[in-house]
Amino acid sequence: MSAxxxxxxxxxxxxxxxxxxxxxxxxxxxxFLPALExxxxxxLVVQYGKDGETLYRNCLQKIVEADRPTTLQxxxxxxxxxxxxxxxLKTKGHSNPLASPGVVISHAGSGTILDCLRISVxxxxxxxxxxxxxxxxxxxxxxxxxxxxxxxxxxxxAGALAQVEEVRARIEGKQWPPVNSGVHRQAKGLKGVLDEExxxxx
Numbered sequence: 001m002s003a004x005x006x007x008x009x010x011x012x013x014x015x016x017x018x019x020x021x022x023x024x025x026x027x028x029x030x031x032f033l034p035a036l037e038x039x040x041x042x043x044l045v046v047q048y049g050k051d052g053e054t055l056y057r058n059c060l061q062k063i064v065e066a067d068r069p070t071t072l073q074x075x076x077x078x079x080x081x082x083x084x085x086x087x088x089l090k091t092k093g094h095s096n097p098l099a100s101p102g103v104v105i106s107h108a109g110s111g112t113i114l115d116c117l118r119i120s121v122x123x124x125x126x127x128x129x130x131x132x133x134x135x136x137x138x139x140x141x142x143x144x145x146x147x148x149x150x151x152x153x154x155x156x157x158a159g160a161l162a163q164v165e166e167v168r169a170r171i172e173g174k175q176w177p178p179v180n181s182g183v184h185r186q187a188k189g190l191k192g193v194l195d196e197e198x199x200x201x202x
Contacts, residue, residue, distance in 0.1 A: 008040050009102040011091045013047040015109045016079050019054050020128045024048050026154045027105060028059035028074075028164050030066040037071055041102060045087065046076040053078060085115065103164045105152065108136035117148060117176040122168045124152040124160045126196035147171075 012027045014020035026032060027046060036044060048056040056076050065071060080087065093099035105124045106112045116123040125143060127136035144151035147170050152160035 007042050007096065007098065008100040009043040009045060009091045010036055010105060011047075011087050011102070012105045013084060013087075013109075013112055014049050014107050015051065015112065016049070016105075018052050018131060019049055019126065020107050020130075021052065022130070022154050023105070023126055023128070024052055024055055025059060026126075026157055028056070028063065030063060032157050033063065033072055034166075035068045035161050037165060039161060039164075040100065042071075042073060042163045044072045044074045045090075046062070047080070047084070048075050048076050048078065048085070050078050064075070081186070084112065086118060088115055088121055092119060101168065103161070105157070106141045111138070113139070113143065113149070114180075117171075120171050120176075122171065123149045124157070124164065124165045125149045126152040126154060126157070126160075148176075 010027075012023065014023055014097060023145045024046065024132045027044070033044075046056060053076075060074065062072070087106060089095070090099075090104045091104055093101045101122075101191045102125060103115050104112070106116070108125045113123065113125065125140040127140050129137070140149070143149040147167065148159045150163045150167055
């Protein structure tokens with residue numbers, strides 16, 4: 001049975017608070033869908049937030065009207081009151097022995113990032129540059145530099161997708177949270193960036 005038939009999910013989340021219409025448009029763009037298909041993805045699930053349903057449906061209509069039909073099974077939802085853990089685990093292939101492990105594409109929200117790191121799901125972090133006074137780019141760069149995630153950019157999600165398998169191979173053997181205490185702790189370091197982002201201060 002081929003990977004195409006086993007099922008491989010790309011789960012996209014913009015979070016529960018701030019909207020991120022640019023990410024919704026980017027993952028549903030007719031130019032990005034072939035990249036998912038080329039990497040044997042069969043399912044695209046989009047958490048589009050409380051204000052994103054109209055945009056999501058408009059994007060689906062453009063896909064239907066495109067010259068090249070997609071083979072992906074696309075679905076979406078606003079917000080799951082139970083949280084995202086079940087969706088993240090499905091991306092990992094949890095409870096489905098026939099599924100191939102997939103990927104999460106997310107805004108640079110600390111909660112989603114931490115959840116993905118804890119269960120070792122490859123993550124493409126896409127900072128929302130429209131937010132004022134935020135540290136999303138800094139957070140994405142710090143995590144990518146230490147090889148925990150792929151730092152994705154709206155204009156090149158296909159390029160980020162091509163790096164996912166390298167990240168998957170690296171994070172499988174990594175411990176989270178990382179050893180980062182005592183003499184090993186840097187003044188800023190990865191933990192410092194995450195602490196700052198989550199509001200945890202020593």
